[in-house]
Amino acid sequence: MQATAYTYDAETRCGSVLLDDGTPLPFDAAAFTAGGLRLLRPGQRVRIEVEGAKDSLRITLVTLQTL
Template sequence: MQATAYTYDPETRSGSVLLDDGTPVDFGAGAFDAGGLRLLRAGQRVRIETADDGGSGAPRITLVTLQTF
């Protein structure tokens, strides 16, 4: 799934993305580290992978990496 980087804190390696429908979704350091990135800037297009968050209805991001065409 694709999204747009919205926030990123380099100290905690966590942040949030905006899904294409405008929904913000947070990600943690584990998802950032899984993507092999070193830095992320707001506005960059990213590819994310998600997992069901146990019935809460909100996706849990498991991977964030740059979108390549």
Template sequence: MQASVHTYDLDERTGEVLLDSGRVLPFPASAMEANGLRHLRVGQRVSIEVADDADPEDVGAHVSRVWIVGIGEGERIR
């Protein structure tokens, strides 16, 4: 699924993404670290994975992984 970066805190490495539906979902630093990303910019298009394969529209849904298409191709860094 794709989304746009809505907010990003460089120090904490956390933020929020905006789905095409208008829903905002938070992401923790671990979602960035899963693919080795170091920085995002507001407005940037990213691919996301929602924790526990939950419906992203459900209350309490949050992002478990963030990646940029073409950078790591979404493969988890181990």
């Protein structure tokens, strides 16, 4: 699934993304670390992996979207 980076805190390695429908979805440090990223800027397109039902999605991986 693709999304757009919305917030990111380098100290906690947590942040949030905006899904393509505009819904914000937070991610924790474990999801950020799983993607191997070192930094994330708001506005970057990312690929995310999620688990859970539609109303309780949880991001398990955040990585950069590449063409």
